[in-house]
Every structure is written in structure tokens, then in C-alpha cells.
Amino acid sequence: MNDDVKLGGLAWHLAVLSLTAIGGGVVLVAPDVHHYVSVQNHWLTDEQFAAMYALAQAAPGPNLLFVTLIGWMIKGWLGAVVVTLAAIVPSSCLVLALGTVINRHGGGEGRWAGALRDALAPLAAGMLAGAAWTFLSVAGAGWRGIVLALAAAAAAYATKLNPLWLIALGALAGAIGLV
Amino acid sequence: MARTLFWRRVVQVALLVAAFIGLGVAKVGLITVVATLVPIGFLLFAFVWRKP
Numbered sequence: 001m002n003d004d005v006k007l008g009g010l011a012w013h014l015a016v017l018s019l020t021a022i023g024g025g026v027v028l029v030a031p032d033v034h035h036y037v038s039v040q041n042h043w044l045t046d047e048q049f050a051a052m053y054a055l056a057q058a059a060p061g062p063n064l065l066f067v068t069l070i071g072w073m074i075k076g077w078l079g080a081v082v083v084t085l086a087a088i089v090p091s092s093c094l095v096l097a098l099g100t101v102i103n104r105h106g107g108g109e110g111r112w113a114g115a116l117r118d119a120l121a122p123l124a125a126g127m128l129a130g131a132a133w134t135f136l137s138v139a140g141a142g143w144r145g146i147v148l149a150l151a152a153a154a155a156a157y158a159t160k161l162n163p164l165w166l167i168a169l170g171a172l173a174g175a176i177g178l179v
Numbered sequence: 180m181a182r183t184l185f186w187r188r189v190v191q192v193a194l195l196v197a198a199f200i201g202l203g204v205a206k207v208g209l210i211t212v213v214a215t216l217v218p219i220g221f222l223l224f225a226f227v228w229r230k231p
Contacts, residue, residue: 114224
């Protein structure tokens with residue numbers, strides 16, 4: 001546990017991030033959280049962060065709850081509770097408020113909801129692609145990794161193949177040294 | 180109507196590319212990307228290129 005941690009700052013950072021995670025929360029938020037806790041503040045090492053992220057991904061439940069483990073690692077149970085609430089409460093309130101406003105103005109098929117959906121869909125796709133690009137850069141994947149990622153994205157888009165098969169094939173490609 | 184649909188598609192592709200470049204290549208940060216592009220996209224689709 002780290003005594004130098006400013007829990008309020010971390011909670012505020014997570015609260016703001018949670019409001020902007022459109023389309024794929026954990027994928028979009030993880031690089032920013034990593035930068036904040038590991039690069040900027042040195043509260044966790046890269047290995048600790050990666051371990052917490054992998055553990056949360058493997059565990060059942062919402063993947064965004066990897067922040068709970070990070071809070072627990074750097075500030076114990078208090079940290080776990082505070083960062084979990086910071087990640088969940090603001091975004092839940094936003095959804096509740098937006099849902100109320102949209103229902104008053106034509107519902108999901110109304111003008112405002114349609115405009116919001118039309119704007120958010122391409123943005124979510126673009127941001128996920130950007131996050132994937134960041135992960136590939138950080139991992140030093142090279143052109144083979146980029147080709148593999150593009151092939152996986154194309155397969156996921158064009159087929160109804162279970163993503164677990166794509167993950168397994170990617171792992172196999174890594175295990176035999178293709179990427 | 181076809182013209183509107185065409186421009187809606189162009190704007191959507193532009194938003195996708197801008198989000199990719201902002202977050203992946205330029206690395207300006209998630210908050211900046213969302214705070215900039217969501218209002219632009221919403222306003223364009225709500226007032227300029229409304230769904231026919």
C-alpha cells in the first residue's frame with residue numbers, strides 16, 4: 001500500500017474518464033489509467049498494473065472493475081471502494097439523466113436520441129481502433145501484429161465466430177512465434 | 180435524400196478517422212477526444228444532416 005496516494009485525485013480522474021468511455025469502457029480507459037497510476041504517479045509498476053488488468057479480465061463480471069483491484073493495490077479496501085464508486089456512480093447518473101431527457105423528447109427513436117446515436121457509433125469505432133493502435137504500439141507488435149489485429153477485426157465483423165476463438169488463435173500465433 | 184445520406188456517411192467516416200487519429204496516433208487523450216468530437220457530431224446530425 002502506498003501512503004503518498006492522493007485518493008481524491010485518483011477518484012476524480014476515474015470519474016471523468018468513466019463519463020467519456022463510449023463503446024468499450026475497459027479498452028478505452030485502461031491506457032489512461034495506466035498512464036495516471038504508473039507513469040505519472042508511480043503508484044504501481046507496469047507489471048503490477050498488467051497483473052491487475054489480466055486478473056480482472058479473467059474474472060467474471062464487468063471488466064471495468066479492474067479499477068477496483070488497482071484501488072485495492074494502492075490504498076487497500078478504502079481505495080477499492082472509492083475508485084469503484086468513482087468509476088460507476090457518475091456514468092450511471094449520466095445514463096439515468098440522459099435516459100430521462102431522451103424519453104421526454106421522443107424516446108429512443110426521437111430526433112435527439114437518433115442524432116446522439118449517429119454521432120456516437122462512428123466515434124466509438126474510431127476510439128476502439130485508436131486504443132487498439134496504442135496497445136499495438138506499446139506491445140511493439142510490428143507489422144505482423146498489425147496484420148493479425150486487422151484480420152481478427154475483419155473476422156469479427158464478417159462472421160459470427162465466437163471471439164474466444166479469435167483470442168485463442170491470437171494466443172497460438174504468439175506461442176509459435178508468428179507475432 | 181440521397182445527397183443527405185451521402186453527407187451523413189461522409190461525416191460518420193470523418194468522425195471515425197478523427198477519433199482514431201486523436202486517440203491512437205496523436206494521443207491527445209480520451210477526455211479531449213470525447214469532449215471535442217461528441218458535440219460536433221451531435222450538432223451536425225441534429226441540425227445539419229438530420230435523418231431523412
